[in-house]
Amino acid sequence: EATIEVTGLRKRFGQTMALDGMSFTVTPGQVTGFVGPNGAGKSTTMRVILGLDAADEGSALVNGRPYQSLRNPLGHIGALLDAAALQPSRTARNHLLWLAHSQGLTAKRVDEVIGLVGLESAARRKAGGYSLGMRQRLGIAAALLGDPPVLMLDEPVNGLDPEGIVWIRGFLRSLAAEGRAVLVSSHLMSELQDTAGHLVVVGRGRVIADTSVAALIAAA
Numbered sequence: 001e002a003t004i005e006v007t008g009l010r011k012r013f014g015q016t017m018a019l020d021g022m023s024f025t026v027t028p029g030q031v032t033g034f035v036g037p038n039g040a041g042k043s044t045t046m047r048v049i050l051g052l053d054a055a056d057e058g059s060a061l062v063n064g065r066p067y068q069s070l071r072n073p074l075g076h077i078g079a080l081l082d083a084a085a086l087q088p089s090r091t092a093r094n095h096l097l098w099l100a101h102s103q104g105l106t107a108k109r110v111d112e113v114i115g116l117v118g119l120e121s122a123a124r125r126k127a128g129g130y131s132l133g134m135r136q137r138l139g140i141a142a143a144l145l146g147d148p149p150v151l152m153l154d155e156p157v158n159g160l161d162p163e164g165i166v167w168i169r170g171f172l173r174s175l176a177a178e179g180r181a182v183l184v185s186s187h188l189m190s191e192l193q194d195t196a197g198h199l200v201v202v203g204r205g206r207v208i209a210d211t212s213v214a215a216l217i218a219a220a
């Protein structure tokens with residue numbers, strides 16, 4: 001089954017304990033909100049899951065395996081970390097074609113994901129003219145190229161206009177409704193409470209609360 005399983009991650013940067021026993025699970029069919037103040041360790045956790053940072057201790061598994069051991073990583077997990085660094089003179093479609101080609105995916109799939117994120121009319125324009133909202137859509141299109149059962153997004157609505165925020169929330173819910181596991185971070189609980197069915201609240205590198213939103217509402 002499609003999952004992310006994080007167990008006992010510890011990670012130190014010099015004197016800073018970025019992760020201090022981080023453990024949680026992301027399950028399919030719902031959006032898991034990863035909430036906590038800036039500096040709580042959300043991005044570091046996501047980077048460890050993607051194999052971009054090494055943990056000092058603990059494990060992070062994607063569909064039961066470490067990211068580095070996945071033979072077809074983009075078919076397992078798609079990620080949107082920081083707003084994509086785009087070569088401004090290239091079109092959005094060319095960015096995706098390049099990525100698809102490097103992963104053995106087709107131009108047909110590129111046009112599918114462009115449609116999924118609603119970038120049809122802009123995809124043949126140079127990315128240099130893209131707004132943040134369009135760059136986020138392009139990043140999400142890239143994450144979806146391999147049709148992965150697991151998606152992970154780090155602060156995807158940061159800096160977006162209200163229309164972009166509404167779109168991303170609805171889109172994440174629809175990805176979860178298709179049965180995917182979706183992990184999305186925010187430093188604001190209010191950004192996630194209507195989107196996530198499951199909340200993992202973190203502070204100082206560890207989980208403070210792990211609950212379904214239904215249980216949270218029932219207890220309030």
Ligand code: ADP
Binds near residue numbers: 016038040041042045
């Ligand atoms: P969040 O995503 O929740 O804001 P981060 O994972 O970015 O938190 O950061 C967790 C802690 O680790 C912070 O104190 C941050 O300053 C520190 N940190 C993260 N990355 C680095 C790095 N490359 N070098 C030094 N410190 C880092």
Ligand code: ADP
Binds near residue numbers: 050079142143
């Ligand atoms: P760098 O940040 O060092 O330039 P890359 O961004 O090329 O590295 O990616 C480093 C690793 O992260 C690669 O193994 C790549 O497969 C993975 N990766 C990059 N982007 C994604 C994504 N959207 N979804 C899943 N994995 C990704």
